[in-house]
Amino acid sequence: MDALDADVLYAGVGDVAWSFPIMQGDVFRDVSLPGFDTPMTVQVVMHPCVMREGDGRLRPRITVAPVVEYEKVTGYVWAKHLRVMPLPKLVPDGGTDHATAFVDTTSSPSSELTLERRIATLSQPGLLVLQQRLIVHATRYAEVDLESLRKQSAPVLMECELQTDWVEAVIERGGQTLEVVDAATTEFLEWLGNGEGSRRERLYNEANYPALRRETRAEIALRYE
Amino acid sequence: MYENREVFAEPPLALVAAEVRYAYSPRLRRQEELDQIIIALDSRLPVVRPLQNFSVTIGLGGAAQGQAEALTVLTNVANTESLTFGTNSFAFEATDYVDFPAFTDALGLICRAVVDAGVIPLVERIGLRYIDEIRVPEAIKGPLDWAGWVDDSLVDQVSVGDAFAALRSEGLISYSLGGSRGLNFRFAAVDGEPVVGGLLRRRRTPEPGPFFVLDVDAFETYSSDPMVLSPESVIATLKALHDPAGVLFQRAITDKTRNLFRGGDGQ
Amino acid sequence: MTMLQETSAPATTTPRESGDPVVTWAPSVNPGWIHHETALLVDRAQMLQGDVAELHTDAKEIDLAARTVGKARKSVTGLLAELGQDRGMSWSDIASWARVSVSAVRKWRQGGDSTPDNRNRLAMIAALLDWLSEYMIEDPAQWLEMEFPLPAGYHVRPLDLLFAGHVDGLLDIAAQRESVESVLDDTDPDWRDTRRSDFEVFDAGDGHRAIRPRKR
Numbered sequence: 001m002d003a004l005d006a007d008v009l010y011a012g013v014g015d016v017a018w019s020f021p022i023m024q025g026d027v028f029r030d031v032s033l034p035g036f037d038t039p040m041t042v043q044v045v046m047h048p049c050v051m052r053e054g055d056g057r058l059r060p061r062i063t064v065a066p067v068v069e070y071e072k073v074t075g076y077v078w079a080k081h082l083r084v085m086p087l088p089k090l091v092p093d094g095g096t097d098h099a100t101a102f103v104d105t106t107s108s109p110s111s112e113l114t115l116e117r118r119i120a121t122l123s124q125p126g127l128l129v130l131q132q133r134l135i136v137h138a139t140r141y142a143e144v145d146l147e148s149l150r151k152q153s154a155p156v157l158m159e160c161e162l163q164t165d166w167v168e169a170v171i172e173r174g175g176q177t178l179e180v181v182d183a184a185t186t187e188f189l190e191w192l193g194n195g196e197g198s199r200r201e202r203l204y205n206e207a208n209y210p211a212l213r214r215e216t217r218a219e220i221a222l223r224y225e
Numbered sequence: 226m227y228e229n230r231e232v233f234a235e236p237p238l239a240l241v242a243a244e245v246r247y248a249y250s251p252r253l254r255r256q257e258e259l260d261q262i263i264i265a266l267d268s269r270l271p272v273v274r275p276l277q278n279f280s281v282t283i284g285l286g287g288a289a290q291g292q293a294e295a296l297t298v299l300t301n302v303a304n305t306e307s308l309t310f311g312t313n314s315f316a317f318e319a320t321d322y323v324d325f326p327a328f329t330d331a332l333g334l335i336c337r338a339v340v341d342a343g344v345i346p347l348v349e350r351i352g353l354r355y356i357d358e359i360r361v362p363e364a365i366k367g368p369l370d371w372a373g374w375v376d377d378s379l380v381d382q383v384s385v386g387d388a389f390a391a392l393r394s395e396g397l398i399s400y401s402l403g404g405s406r407g408l409n410f411r412f413a414a415v416d417g418e419p420v421v422g423g424l425l426r427r428r429r430t431p432e433p434g435p436f437f438v439l440d441v442d443a444f445e446t447y448s449s450d451p452m453v454l455s456p457e458s459v460i461a462t463l464k465a466l467h468d469p470a471g472v473l474f475q476r477a478i479t480d481k482t483r484n485l486f487r488g489g490d491g492q
Numbered sequence: 493m494t495m496l497q498e499t500s501a502p503a504t505t506t507p508r509e510s511g512d513p514v515v516t517w518a519p520s521v522n523p524g525w526i527h528h529e530t531a532l533l534v535d536r537a538q539m540l541q542g543d544v545a546e547l548h549t550d551a552k553e554i555d556l557a558a559r560t561v562g563k564a565r566k567s568v569t570g571l572l573a574e575l576g577q578d579r580g581m582s583w584s585d586i587a588s589w590a591r592v593s594v595s596a597v598r599k600w601r602q603g604g605d606s607t608p609d610n611r612n613r614l615a616m617i618a619a620l621l622d623w624l625s626e627y628m629i630e631d632p633a634q635w636l637e638m639e640f641p642l643p644a645g646y647h648v649r650p651l652d653l654l655f656a657g658h659v660d661g662l663l664d665i666a667a668q669r670e671s672v673e674s675v676l677d678d679t680d681p682d683w684r685d686t687r688r689s690d691f692e693v694f695d696a697g698d699g700h701r702a703i704r705p706r707k708r
Contacts, residue, residue, distance in 0.1 A: 011584075011594040049700040123594055124584050144703060147647040148691040152701045161582060168598075204701075210580030210633035217577045242518035251626040251667065298519075309519045316517045347555075352516025409515070423520030440525075442516045 002129050002146060003078035006089035009126040013090065018115045018176050019168035021160050021185070022058060024048045025122035025130050027067055027090065027100075031112045041067040041119070042108060043085065043100040045134055048156045056189045058110035065106070070099035083137055085130050090120060100130075102137040115181065124150070124157055155203040162216045163188050169220045191219065230471055232324065233486035237357040237439075239421040241322040243332055244354075245459055246314035247346035248451075253310060258342045259297055262310075265338035269331070270299035270308055274424075304426045308335055313349075315339070320425045325467055329460045336456035347451040351459060352444040353466040355474060356421055358436045359482060365435035368394035368414035374482050375437055379412050392416075402469050405447065410473055411440040439477050443470045556659070559619035560612065568606045571614040572597070579621050579633040588655055589617050620659065624666050640665075640672040645688050645706055648676065656680075 006013070012020060020026075024046060030039040044051070046063035053059060065085075073086040084099035091098070122130060128149045135144050150157075163185065170184035192200045199215070202208040252258045263273055274297075300307040305321035317335055322328060361374050368383045368391045383391045395413030402408055416435040421427065443466035452458055478486075563571065575581045587597045590613040600606050624632035636650045653662045653675070661675035676683045689706065696702035 007593050017595075017598070123587075125588075144691055145647075145689045148689050148693055148703050151647065151693040152703050155701070161584070172602075207634060207638060209582070209637060210631055213580040213582065214577065217580075221577070240518060240520055242516055242520070244517045246517070251623065255626055307520070309517075311517075314517055316519060318518055318520050320520070354516040354518055356518070356521065418522065420522055420525045421520050422522045425520050438525075444516060 002125075002132065003074070003086075004126055004129055009088065009122060009129075011121050011123040011126070013120040016118050016121050017168065017171075018181050019164045019171055020121045021163050021167075022051075022113055022115070022118070023121060023127070023160055024051065025127045026113070026118055027087065027120035028064075028113050028117045029119050030117055031064070031108055033064075033106060033108055033112075035106075041098075043067050043087070043130075044113065045100070045102070045105060045130070047131075048153060048160070056185065058113070060110055061107040062110045062113060063105060064108045064113075065100045065102050066104050067098050067100050069096050072097045073099065082133065085133050087120070102134065115178065127157070128153070151206075154206055158203050158206075158209055158212070159192065159200070162192070162212065165213075165216060166191075166220055169224045173224050191216075230475070231483070231487075233483075234488040235486055237359045237482075237486060238322055238355065239358045239419065239427065240318055240320055240354075240356045240425075241328060242316055242318045242352075242354045242356075243328070243463060244314050244316040244350070244352045245332075245336070245348060245454065246350040246352070247454065248313070248349045250313070250344055250346040252342075252344045258344055259310065261342035262338045262344075263297070263299060265341060266299055266308065266335065269334060270301050270306065272300045272302065272304070274298045274300070298424065300424065304424065306331070307425055318425060320421070320427045325464075329463055332463060333456040333460050336454060336459050340454060340456065344454075346454055348447055348454050348458075349451075350444055350446045351462045351466070352442060353463050353470060354440070354442040355470055356441075357439040357474065358419055358421065358431065359439065359478070360431060360434070360436045361482070361485060365414075365416070367391050370435075371414050371437050374479060375412075375439075376477050376479065379437075379477060380414075400469075400473075402443065402466075404445075405450075406443070406445045406466065406469075408441065408443040408466075408469055408473065410477075411438070411442070412477065413438045439474060441470045441473050443467075556616070556619055556623060556663070559622060560616045563615035563618045563622075564612055566615070566618075568600050568611050568614060569603060571611065571618055572601050574618055575614065575621070576601075579618075580631075581617075581633045581636075585636075585651060586614070586617070590614060616659075617654075620654075620662075623663070629666060635666075642672060644692075645690070646683075647689055648672070648683070648687055653679070 022044070024044050027041060027043045029041045031042045032039050033042070042064040044062055045065045051058060051062060067087060067090070070084060070086065072088070073081050073084075074088070078086060081099070083102050085102070087098040087100060089097070125146070128146045131149050131153070132144055132146060135141055166188040167181055167184040170180055170187075174180040174184075192198065194200055199212060202212060297310045298307055299310075303321070306317070306319045309316045309318075315335070317332055319328060319331070359374065363370070365371065369380060372380045379396065380394070382396060383394050393414060393416070395415075396411070398410045400408040400410065414435070414437050418433050419427075419431050419436070420438050420440070445462050445466065566574070572586070575586055576583065583597050583601075584594055587594045590597070590610055592610065596604075600610070621632040624635060629635045636654065638649065640646075640648050640650065642648060650662055650665070653659075653665075656679065658675070658679045661670065661679050664670035665672055665675055676687075680686070691703050692706040693701050693703055
């Protein structure tokens with residue numbers, strides 16, 4: 001079972017850029033969950049392939065698990081705490097460690113999962129480790145290697161990467177507001193397209209990825225720089 | 226200048242070759258750099274030929290490994306000089322060798338063209354090789370008949386088996402020239418096709434028959450102290466190798482062959 | 493023993509003592525002249541092989557180092573533009589190589605501070621991509637991301653070797669001087685056990701990929 005330091009686990013923690021699409025592994029504060037009296041910190045545990053509707057918007061309800069204060073878990077000890085996802089240094093200024101408690105998985109209205117409330121987003125390696133632990137927790141099935149998980153998630157992670165670049169460029173130009181992010185996301189999804197011959201279709205072959213990055217970044221430069 | 230150095234009217238020299246070998250030069254796989262070199266040498270070596278070099282390396286135990294590499298060969302119009310490029314070396318050959326300064330001028334031109342194309346590899350080995358094929362007007366029936374035409378030391382070895390008829394005699398001696406310089410001297414009493422053939426035109430195309438080969442191969446290696454390719458350094462090395470090669474050649478022949486090479490009858 | 497063939501003319505055989513360190517190559521010399529010496533020279537060749545191998549390694553390192561110095565003249569933002577926009581590398585992979593977080597790379601892209609070591613790391617990978625291009629790898633960033641052609645169940649990419657610091661082995665594979673297996677044997681002797689996956693990824697019926705145990 002793989003273990004990751006905070007530096008590698010997160011792509012952003014604390015003040016997380018809005019250019020990152022909401023994704024599995026994102027941590028949100030002050031989320032009101034039905035049946036719970038007080039708002040909680042939660043992590044999205046739903047698989048990215050099923051988080052969104054056809055138009056790219058989040059489903060009405062997203063599977064999440066609460067984030068709680070937890071003992072420090074480092075190194076090989078990650079393999080002993082199989083009911084949680086350790087979140088070291090979730091509070092950037094040296095506060096207590098945290099972890100996501102898989103046993104209390106529930107669902108949250110997606111309206112609660114806002115960019116303003118997001119306090120962490122995982123890196124690609126971090127997201128794959130989360131998936132690995134979710135599998136073990138949910139099924140007690142043997143450890144699936146990270147490389148297989150990477151290949152499985154490659155198309156959606158690549159789309160996420162391209163969208164991040166796109167929205168980031170628009171934010172730099174127009175400021176970090178929900179309207180700017182929404183408009184940029186819509187433009188990106190239109191550019192990515194759907195169906196046969198679209199750029200989205202090319203996401204399903206990793207050989208296309210460097211070319212897709214070059215094309216996307218060139219298009220960004222053309223439109224926004 | 227080495228002792229007894231002489232320019233002969235009818236030299237036995239079949240081929241002179243110089244090779245510059247380098248550890249690594251991926252740029253020479255690129256057509257852009259090759260084209261620059263070809264253009265720079267266009268006035269001297271205007272004929273360009275692409276070739277395939279199939280090499281089979283036989284190691285101990287007989288295990289063979291084959292590979293093919295694409296080579297580029299440039300020749301002059303008279304087809305007496307050629308420059309062959311591989312990815313790890315280039316070799317310049319001449320069958321119309323006039324004198325050493327002219328030969329090093331050519332190497333200087335070639336090295337300058339390579340360097341100007343942005344290819345500046347680390348040199349691994351520089352070699353200078355003279356191959357003489359001595360043919361004499363007397364009948365040669367076996368290796369022992371070369372006595373008097375070449376130094377006795379190159380023939381005497383045959384007498385080890387003097388109870389039997391010797392058909393062919395050859396030898397290889399490796400000399401150290403000090404430091405990382407060396408000289409490999411191969412010699413043989415041959416009866417058959419010339420040793421030097423290939424693409425280049427020779428002064429006279431010899432018929433198959435008996436001849437004595439002197440293959441003097443002087444070299445310097447740079448394994449412990451890599452040298453960056455430059456015309457000056459290559460020419461300096463060739464100059465240092467030239468004299469020992471010449472000395473060995475002179476020691477290998479006799480006054481009888483000198484007379485022959487001067488245009489006499491070899492008496 | 494070798495044969496030199498003109499591609500548009502009848503074959504002309506000329507010997508090249510391939511890799512033989514003690515013979516000056518003269519393509520016009522006919523085959524058979526040197527053949528009898530192969531055995532004599534193998535011993536000497538073996539002795540020199542170590543020196544030559546070391547020189548090859550030194551030469552590659554020196555070449556890459558020289559190119560890195562050249563690349564390091566660019567600014568960090570310039571290098572990131574080259575790696576990201578010209579080459580198409582992912583920011584995540586660049587961050588992994590530079591041993592920093594993805595957010596650090598984002599800050600660099602926006603002109604944030606970086607150290608000389610950061611810049612050298614970026615310069616090195618930019619130099620490496622140039623080097624790979626010269627070995628006729630048309631899209632080096634793509635090559636780095638694609639899995640090596642290994643037996644089923646092994647998913648190793650050139651990037652994995654790169655991140656593990658095995659640049660030399662990577663160069664040997666790119667130059668086809670070494671096989672992938674031999675480089676992995678040298679760098680990770682247990683790879684046949686540790687890198688074997690019992691799973692395979694396939695296209696499930698819902699339009700997404702899924703994972704299942706690999707069929708044996």
